[in-house]
Amino acid sequence: MKVEVKGLDETVQKIQKWTKAKQTGVKDVVSSTAKLVETAQKSKVAYLSGETKDSITTVTEDNGFTTKVGPQKPDGFRAHWIELGTVNHPAQPFVRPSAEMNRPKFLSDLTKEFNKP
Numbered sequence: 001m002k003v004e005v006k007g008l009d010e011t012v013q014k015i016q017k018w019t020k021a022k023q024t025g026v027k028d029v030v031s032s033t034a035k036l037v038e039t040a041q042k043s044k045v046a047y048l049s050g051e052t053k054d055s056i057t058t059v060t061e062d063n064g065f066t067t068k069v070g071p072q073k074p075d076g077f078r079a080h081w082i083e084l085g086t087v088n089h090p091a092q093p094f095v096r097p098s099a100e101m102n103r104p105k106f107l108s109d110l111t112k113e114f115n116k117p
Contacts, residue, residue, distance in 0.1 A: 015065070025113040027064035033106040034058045034067035040098035041070065046082055051075040070095055 015023070038058050047053045055076030059068045071079035085091030 022113070022116065025116065026110065029106065029109045029113050030065060030067055031060070033102055033109070034060075034069050036102045036105070037069045037098050040101055041094050044094035044098055045071075045079075046092040046094070052079050052082060055079070069099075 015026075018026075035058065038056055041056045042053055045053050045056065052071050052075065055071045055073075056069070057072050059072070060066070061068065070076070079095070081089070082092050083095050084093075
C-alpha cells in the first residue's frame with residue numbers, strides 16, 4: 001500500500017516547531033496504532049506453516065513518526081499471494097483490512113493529540 005502526502009515539506013517544518021511533549025504524544029499514537037494493526041494482521045492472516053504470521057512485525061522509522069507494519073522478508077515473502085490471491089487461490093486480504101479497521105481510532109487519537117494545547 002502506498003500513500004502520497006501532499007504538502008509534506010510544510011508539514012515537516014510545522015512538526016519541527018512542536019514541543020517535545022507534542023512530539024512524544026504523536027509518536028505514542030503512531031506506536032500504539034501500529035501495535036493494534038500488527039495484532040489485527042496476525043489474527044486475520046490465513047496460514048498453514050505460520051511463517052507469514054510470524055514474519056508480521058512493526059518497523060519504526062523517522063525517529064518514531066513512521067511505522068511499517070506487515071510481513072517482512074524472508075519468511076513473509078508469500079504474503080502478497082495471500083493478500084491478493086493467485087490464479088489457483090482466491091485473495092484472503094489481511095493487511096489492508098487491518099489498517100482500515102484501525103484508521104478511525106488512529107485519526108481520532110491523532111486529532112486529539114494535535115488539539116492539545
